[in-house]
Amino acid sequence: MFTVSYRLRTVEKQEQVVTLLGVPLLNDADLLDGWVSWVSSEREPAFPAESSIAPELLLSNGAATQAPLGMVCLSLDRHIIEANERYCQIAGYQRSELLGRRLHYVLPANLRAMINLSLCQMLMGNMQHLVYEVAHPHPNGQSLWLKVTATLVWHSQGFPLYFFAWVEDRTLQRQLEQERVTLLAREQAAQAALQQAQQETLALGSMLHTVFDAAMDGIIIYNADGTVLRLNDAACALLEFEAKEQCVGKAFAELFHGYQIYQVDEDTVQPVTPEQLPTPRMLRGEIVSKTYRINNLLRFPSGRERYLDLTLTPLHDHEKGLTGVVVILRDVTARHNQERRIRQAFHTLSYMMETMVSLSLQAEQATTEEGFAAVSLPAVGQHLTDALWQMLNCKIVGLVALEGPDARMQMVGISGFPREIAGLVQQDMNSSILSDYLEEGCIARLQANQTVICDFGKRSFARPTYGIRNFLLAPMLLEGQLIGVFGIDRDQEQGYSNEEIELVKALANMAALVLERVRLLHAWAQTRASAMALHESNSRFDAFLSLASHELRTPLTGIRGCVQLVLRRMETLSRQQEDSQMTEATLQRLRQPLEEAVQRAVAQDRMISDLLDVSRIRANRLEMIMRPVNMSKIVHSALQDIRYLAPERTIELYTADEEEIAISADADRIGQVVSNYLGNALKYSAPDQPVELWVRREKMLVYVAVKDHGPGLTPQEQQDVWERFHRVKGIEVQCGAGGGLGLGLYLCRTIIEWHGGQVGVHSVKGEGSTFWFTLPLASEDR
Incomplete structure (x- = not known):
């Protein structure tokens, strides 16, 4: 800031002294932005100067020094020229530290630009005063909330003297105001929460009333005197009361007047008086448990009966005094009747199982005079599981017998x-x-007479489990030995109750008795049948010796005759040496008997092989070399061998266009079966009739069949043809060597069954026969 005096000469040639006051305008970085100037024509103007400010304008009197408001004077270039004690306390500096300092020394950085601009506006006359509130950081680290009022003091001659500001510490008022606002907000929130709680209480009360009235179970609320306070529609309907309003206010004894009440404990039913019931006893303090349950049989005045499950809960006040009782009634008549039906079904099932074995024995004893049929364990077991599957609420019912020390399953x-x-x-x-x-x-638990629930889906098995996931297994014990397992499977969501587990366990015990009885009957039947079988065996053996000696001698006789014939012809040829050459007819006459000799030798070898196989089967020494093989390749190989032995016969092959049908089998033995089927078809059909060979898949099986146009079989012959040493009477061989020993089809059936397959025949007398067998596909090919 500066002052300059000029001597000016006017137009009228008069001289006048003019004084210029210049105040610099500085920016926030103390750089000059411009000047503000005032011109005075006074002879000796009273322009302010830093060293000549009038003392009465400064804050030097005692009242200003001790004022509660902070006061500060600033020069026009914003230097502090005076401040009272209160301002120094608010600013946090000594008075000596402030005087002569620029205002920016005590201002926060975020306010400097705004204050600088506002003071410039006042110097230019665009603003009368400045009022603002701001959070001011104190040097001691506190934050004060200050209200600042600043103005520009002017001289009577129209030029500015200095800036003057009042600073009020409003920190306490601000805190009180904030606390008042906070308390007001809390009060409003509390009022809103109270209103919401009241609304929720009303809604909850309404909802509880709705739930109370709409509950399916009957609910009765008694006060401490045993008077009905409230009951819902379900209780009114369950107890056959006419109206709820007529029940409210009545005592317990009055409410159930005319009713007969019985206490139910399993199968016992005891009459009780109203005073003996748990509700009056709980009101008298005789029952102090939090929840009490009991089953009652209620007989209405109309004569109807209803089983009720009662749950009683006492009500207490804040001093734990009894204020009432809540009774929940549930109609369990249907459940009680179901349990009674289960008990009846259990007794009926026991009787049925005993009767079934008795009837089975009677049926097995009712045989013909010539034969005796042994008791069939699979027939009895299947009949048993079928009956249980129909009675029990389950998906699968299974019964497995265990044999041997390694518990082989049957x-x-x-x-x-x-x-x-x-x-x-x-x-x-x-x-x-x-x-x-x-x-x-699990096996140890079964041996300890405990049930096991298995989820076969939680672990991997070498064999398929066929979707069984919730299998309840019960042991079948006899004299402490595990002889079998009885099991049922149902959906996992249902689970098994304790009653159902005990029922399955009891059924397993009875099934063990049934199996043992069937086994004893089977052993008795076998013992009795052995004598008859011995006689039949001796008879068959004598017949077999006669047949075998004849059949084995016949090919040898033919071979001997053929060889003798060849020798005679050769002798004749030797006498005809003078002939130049042997004719083709002569060679054919020599070839034919030799070929016939070969065929009979083959027949002889086949019969001997069959006899050896039957001997191995009876001694349980027939070996099967199981390995993955192609069924199509086996069939083609057997067909090629047959066509070589009978090239003049027509054999038609019908098969799918599949390159491979994988099975697990002994290829030689399966080829033996196919060759036997084809050989029989060629033997017993006319030479001009074709033979058909079929091979195809059927779901998880391979189906092989040989069809001929021979004499056909009766239904009885279709059953007997698979027996050992059996030959159908009245059927003659139409092509090839003579009949065999009656062992071929018996061997075929044995080989196929040992592979887990089945054999069969479809035949109509006079129209031909179709012999077939099935084998399971390999596991990865199913």
């Missing part, structure tokens, strides 16, 4: 699967041991 009965799947289950089970499906811990 599927006695399985119900719930389709027939094809049931056959596969039986095949897998019959070739497994118990440890293939159960862990050692």
Whole structure:
């Protein structure tokens, strides 16, 4: 800031002294932005100067020094020229530290630009005063909330003297205001929460009333005197009251006047008086439990009966004094009747099982005078599982017998699967041991007469489990030995109750008795049949010796005759040496008997091989070398061998365009079966009739059939043809060597069944026969 005096000469040639006051305008970085100037024509103007400010304008009197407001004077170029004690306290500096300092020394950085601009506006006359509130940081680290009022003091001659500002510490007022606002907000929030709680309480009360009235179970609320306070529609309907309004206010004894009440404990029913019931006893303090349950039989005045499940809960005040009782009534008549039906079904089932074995024995004893049929364990077991599957609420019912120290499994009965799947289950089970499906811990529990629930989907098995996931297994024990396992399977969502587990366990015990009885009957039947079988065996053996000696001698006789014939012809040829050459007819006459000799030798070898195989089967020494093989290749190989031996015959092959039909089998033995089927078809059909060979897949099986146009078989002959040493009477060989020993089809059936397959024949007398067999596909090809 500066002052300059000039001597000016006017137009009238008069001289005048003019004084110029210049105030610099500085920016926030103390750089000059411009000037503000005032011109005075006074002879000696009273322009302010830093060293000549009038003392009465400064804050030097005692009142200003001790004022509660902070006061500060600033020069026009914004230097502090005076400040009272209160301002120094608010600013946090000593007075000596402030005087002569620029205002920016005590201003926060974020306010400097705004204050600088505002003061410039006042110097230029664009603003009268400045008022603002700001959070001001104190040097001691506190934050003060200040209200600042600044103005520009002017001289009477119209030029500015200095800036003057009042600073009020409003920190306490601000805190009080904030606390007031906070308290007001909390009060409003509390009022809103109270209103919301009241609304929620009303809504909850309304909802509880709705739930109370709409509950399916009956609910009665008594006060401490035993008077009905409230009951819902379900209780009114359950107890056959006419109206709820007529029940409210009545005592317990009055409410149930005319009713007969009985206490139910399992199968016992005891009459009780109203005073003996749990509700009056709880009101008298005789029952102090939090929740009490009991079953009652209620007989209405109309004579109707209803079983009720009662749940009682006492109500207490804040001092734990009894204020009432809540009674929940549930109609369990249907459940009680169901339990009674289950008990009846259990007794009926026991009687049925005993009767079934008795009837089975009677049926087996009602045989012809000539024969005796042994008791069939699979027939009895299947009949048993079928009956249980119809009575029990489950998907699968299975009964497995265990044999030997390694617990080999024998599927006695399985119900719930389709027939094809049931056959596969039986095949897998019959070739497994118990440890293939159960862990050692589960087997130990079964041996300890405990049930086991298995989820076969949680672990991997070498054999398929056919979707069984929730299998309840019960042991079948006899004299402490595990002789079998009885099991049922149902959906996992249903689970098994304790009553159902005990029922299955009891059924397993009875099934063990049934199996043992069937086994004893079977042993008795075998013992009795052995004498008859011995006589029949001796008779068949004598017939076999006669037949074998004849049949074995016949090919040898033919071979000998053919060889003798060749010798005679050769002798004749030797006498005809003078002939120049042997004719073709002569060679044919020599070839024919030799070929016939070869065929008879082949027949002889086949019969001897059959006899050896039968001997091995009876001694349980017939070996099967099982390995993955191609069924199509086996069939083609057997067909090629037959066509070589009978090139003049027509054999038509019908097969799918599949390159491979994978099975697990002994290829030589299966080829033996196919060759036997084809040889029989050629032997018993006319030479001009074709033979058909069929090979195809059927679901999880391979089907092979040989069809001929021979004499056909009767139904009885279709059953007997598979027996050992059996030959159909009245059927003559139409092509090739003579008949065999009656062992070929018996060997075929044995080989196929040892492979887990089946054999059969479809035939109509006079129209030909179709002999077939099926084998399971390999596991990866199913």
